[in-house]
Amino acid sequence: MSERNLAEALSSAFDTALSADERVVLLGAGDPIADGLRQSYGPSRVIDTDGAAEGAVGAAFGMAVAGLRPVASIGFDGSSCLSYERLVDRVSRIRYLSRHRFTAPLVIRIRHVGRPDGGRDLATLDSALAHVPGLKVVVPSTPRDARGLMLAAIEDPDPVVFLEPVRLYPLGEDGIPVASQRIEIGQVRRELEGEDITLISWGSMMPETRQAAGRLSEQGFSVEMIDVRTLSPLDRDGIVASVDKTGRAVVVHEAPLSAGFGSEIAATIQERCFYSLLAPVQRVAGWDTAFPLKKGEPIYRPSADRIVAAAARTLE
């Protein structure tokens, strides 16, 4: 099996879903992943909704309630905010308000953090979405997870927001089996197994976290590394099991520190691993600033250095 990158893995997931289930439709535009499939499946299965972010979510909602399985791509983080009202007020609550009579099994795709021109970027959206009851929030960091989680998201009976880290699109991975099926939503993935410290991250910060893990290993530490993959519902057991074993945790995310999703993870660890902890939980995150234009990105984005420094504080 040849190497595939994350974008190709998503495309292959859509291809699989479109051909297996005629209820599946894609909405969006200016998105090479979906646009590439329009040739094969036609404009009724791959619908062009350019410029209408709230319209795309609103239309997808209607389609989902009426029995389709829409997957709507609504651009980058910033423009997706236009549809936040639809997501919070309508999509997330329809099952609850109608007492299971109506449901909205749709997938909302957001190109997450790292728009090429930087003009409409936000890194803050993950915690804002994870805070909405009724939505599931998925953030893959590898091609294999992207494909497997997308297939699961499309089949999920509830609305799933799928955050696609833009900077990871070109990231390759060998040998994703074409037949590989869904990966269950709501489970962390343990990327490294170790005894001394747990590094916890997801999505766009996985490369730096991996780098930091490598450097800590070189220093002789046994590092466990966890890719959270699903922010909602959070796999608390997966995180707790790891920190109970290592006694030390560093949470890494790209969104600003304050009220970031790292707080939720740190609080979980404090509640459930208190007696196993050997050091305070550390958070390494973006600063409490706007997400910068391109030149500011390397300054803003937490570096492997910062992760190693935080880990060192817990290992002292």
Add this chain to the structure above:
Amino acid sequence: MRGRHLAVSERFVGKPRSALIEHTEPGVTSVDEVPPIFGLVNWDGSPNGRLPLTAEELRSLYADMIEARRFDTVATTMHRMGRIVAHTTLRGREGAQIGAGASLRPADWVVPTHADPVLTWRAGYPWKLVILWRIGDERGGHAPEDVNILPPAPSGSHMIDAVGLGFAEKLKGSERIALAAIGDGDVSAGYFHEAMNLAVALATPTVFFCQSNDKTRHPTTNQGRLQTVADLARAYGMPGVRVDGRDVVAVLVTVQEATERARRGGGPSLVEAVMDYAGSTAAEERSPDRRDFEANGAEAGDPLERIRRLLERAGIWTREWHDEVEQEASRRIDEAVAWVESQPLPIPGEMIERMYATPTAPLVEQLSTVDE
């Protein structure tokens, strides 16, 4: 009420009739007359009647066009080399952007998008800052003190800004107006409706300048089937006119009419500069539809050549003068690029210091970790 309802139903028994069925066909709007496209200079360079500009003003517009073309050429190359983060060629759209930019007075408000660097420059934003922003450096977002141009906005939702800006100026009793640079693609976004509606309701001094490059109507996209954006303006209750976007003189004269009308308290209006599908996002440039379109040869007429012919006919264009103008334009753009590329990298902590008027306690704490 009940009886009346029955009576209406009875009328429909047999032969169904309705205004909708009789006056529209699928995919065709019900507007009978498409507003004409206004032009002042013909393609052969002959003027349509008397032009309300002096020879010097015309030569100055030409020089601006040359400078804009030079910028676009340099920026396009820099983008391909990765030295500029995002740039889509404006070739063929310089006339529209120069015309609109030149219609403004100093300190008027402008709400541009990433696609409007030439308009932004002509309205008073220095090249070096235009280019600095485009290489991804936020210092390019700091407009000079006497220039009221906002940092490039994400398109689709930005036009509403110009309604608020205009309303504030109206309330203050100033003569400033606000211009929103929009495109026909923005009509697909929900904010278009709110902006148009509110501008009319509040009678704000706002000009919606729409560069229509056929994105909405063109069969390569599926955004809608509008015939003109100008029609929409009229439906909202404001003037909506179409002008040839490749005729810089016509754009200038028309947008100026709109801005001066707004200044006098006449309220909002929309000017639609109509152009061929000349350039769009990088994603579209890669699409097979777009390549077909280009192969089929709908190459837009060149607005620069059009005004050159006008000057030549009027006896105010020579090759020597043109060469001088071009050299000067190149020098200015090269100088701006050299300045931009000699800027030091942004200072890490500076980012933290400009998030609030005074850095908040968490930010002060974070500032101490910057050097880690």
